Amino acid sequence: MDDHAVVDARGSFCPGPLMELIVALRRAQVGATIELLSSDAGSAKDVPEWLNKVGHMLERSEQDGQGVWHIFVRKMK
Amino acid sequence: MRIVVVGGGMAGTIFANNLARRLSSELRAGKARITMLTASDRHVYQPGWLYVALGRMTPDELEREQASLLEPGIGLHVDPVKQFNLADNNVVTEAGKTHEYDLLVIATGSRPVPEDIPGLQENAIHCYSADNAMKFYDRLNEFKGGRILVTVGLPHKCPMIPLEITFCMHDFVRERGLLDKTEFYYTYPIGRSHSLENVAKWASPEFEQLGIRQETFFNLKEVDGANAVARSEEGSEIKYDLLVTVPPHRGQKVIEANNLGANGFIPTDRASLHMQGEHGNNVIVLGDTTNLPISKAGSTAHFEAEVAAENVASLIKTGRAVRAYDGKVFCFIEAGRGRATYAMFNYSKPPQPKAPNAAMHAFKMAYNKLYWASARGVL
Numbered sequence A: 001m002d003d004h005a006v007v008d009a010r011g012s013f014c015p016g017p018l019m020e021l022i023v024a025l026r027r028a029q030v031g032a033t034i035e036l037l038s039s040d041a042g043s044a045k046d047v048p049e050w051l052n053k054v055g056h057m058l059e060r061s062e063q064d065g066q067g068v069w070h071i072f073v074r075k076m077k
Numbered sequence B: 001m002r003i004v005v006v007g008g009g010m011a012g013t014i015f016a017n018n019l020a021r022r023l024s025s026e027l028r029a030g031k032a033r034i035t036m037l038t039a040s041d042r043h044v045y046q047p048g049w050l051y052v053a054l055g056r057m058t059p060d061e062l063e064r065e066q067a068s069l070l071e072p073g074i075g076l077h078v079d080p081v082k083q084f085n086l087a088d089n090n091v092v093t094e095a096g097k098t099h100e101y102d103l104l105v106i107a108t109g110s111r112p113v114p115e116d117i118p119g120l121q122e123n124a125i126h127c128y129s130a131d132n133a134m135k136f137y138d139r140l141n142e143f144k145g146g147r148i149l150v151t152v153g154l155p156h157k158c159p160m161i162p163l164e165i166t167f168c169m170h171d172f173v174r175e176r177g178l179l180d181k182t183e184f185y186y187t188y189p190i191g192r193s194h195s196l197e198n199v200a201k202w203a204s205p206e207f208e209q210l211g212i213r214q215e216t217f218f219n220l221k222e223v224d225g226a227n228a229v230a231r232s233e234e235g236s237e238i239k240y241d242l243l244v245t246v247p248p249h250r251g252q253k254v255i256e257a258n259n260l261g262a263n264g265f266i267p268t269d270r271a272s273l274h275m276q277g278e279h280g281n282n283v284i285v286l287g288d289t290t291n292l293p294i295s296k297a298g299s300t301a302h303f304e305a306e307v308a309a310e311n312v313a314s315l316i317k318t319g320r321a322v323r324a325y326d327g328k329v330f331c332f333i334e335a336g337r338g339r340a341t342y343a344m345f346n347y348s349k350p351p352q353p354k355a356p357n358a359a360m361h362a363f364k365m366a367y368n369k370l371y372w373a374s375a376r377g378v379l
């Protein structure tokens, strides 16, 4: 988990955290983990919904003391 | 202070002109020098390609000589950079010239890469260059009815193009009397019709009213031209008669070749606009070239360029930077039927788009001409 890529999408309304994640996953190797930082509460819902549709894995999702979501995603295919 | 600006597009030009105005006496006294290295002797107003695709403008209306836009005192070389030697504070051009700098500004923009998705380049039309916009017009002009499918690649410049191109094509087809023979099918990568929630809340009912079908969570995987089918990463298949795309983008090849950033986008500090990493102290990145999670738009390039120019001038005059970029973006949205609206937002405030109206469309058409004053740093 130490050398995973971090996508900092805090404060992103457009393109927004999910679009940033889609781009990063396209670039990543199968099996790689990406940590998405998002200040948008909607990400905790729409990111898992998309992952479920497309077939990548949600490893975990947690909110820190500043209200930022850290969403860990693994590229599966 | 030797300032080298790489890229003479929206960001590079607005930055250089704004800075030259602030530093006119320093430039005259030889205390500062601004050099611009760019890839073309022409400056293109890219937003105009949308109108070329619809047969409402011609490419020559969107171009000026780059030299004619620059403040006196800016040294222009139409000689693209090939090598960035950040550890040695110099860049080397295609012609083999080395330019030493104290401060480097990188603003080389982004480019469409439909070739990144199998079958897209060969089978789809788009408006991301003058030639492609003219081909777009030809295909639309020949269109006699059927399904028009819109697909959206990531990342792309101009976040409003997916909506605008759909509304404008709807007008075009209606004006040709082909509406009853045509089905519009709009797709979008995430779970709503636009990345901005408030824009999606406005656009989706408009689409419904016009009978435009919408499919969300559609990320194009490949296009099968022989069967005229587009397939998504999510497993959906859609047949089309005319495939219109907003292609995915990358930064320039030279950025990737010099290992400055994945896919040609340079890691950039969101507030200072300095490049991240060990050489960032005297390297600023502006416009589409940054990896910031905000819209790749001319307005972004413009607002960033103003902040950077003010900071660099202040640094030279007083030894300190004075402003942080707040993520400001302003985008017009062409809504069809002679109406437009806009979205303005920054890192902390989402946009609150208003209902579209004719006055905003007239303003956008006027801005298409006013842009040249903006590039000169006057507006």
Ligand SMILES: Cc1cc2nc3c(=O)[nH]c(=O)nc-3n(C[C@H](O)[C@H](O)[C@H](O)COP(=O)(O)OP(=O)(O)OC[C@H]3O[C@@H](n4cnc5c(N)ncnc54)[C@H](O)[C@@H]3O)c2cc1C
Pocket: B006, B007, B008, B009, B010, B011, B012, B037, B038, B039, B040, B045, B046, B047, B048, B049, B050, B079, B080, B081, B082, B107, B108, B109, B110, B127, B128, B129, B157, B158, B161, B252, B254, B286, B287, B288, B289, B296, B297, B298, B299, B300, B301, B330, B331, B332
């Ligand atoms: C169809 C369309 C519609 C759009 N509509 C809008 C809109 O309505 N509103 C909006 O805000 N934005 C819009 N945009 C987006 C806007 O045009 C871009 O975001 C903007 O041009 C980015 O500015 P830039 O300076 O980063 O890059 P560019 O303007 O693309 O400039 C890049 C510059 O770098 C130079 N260059 C390239 N390689 C090198 C090299 N190796 N060395 C030196 N120089 C180099 C190029 O010659 C060019 O001068 C639209 C774009 C398109 C295509």
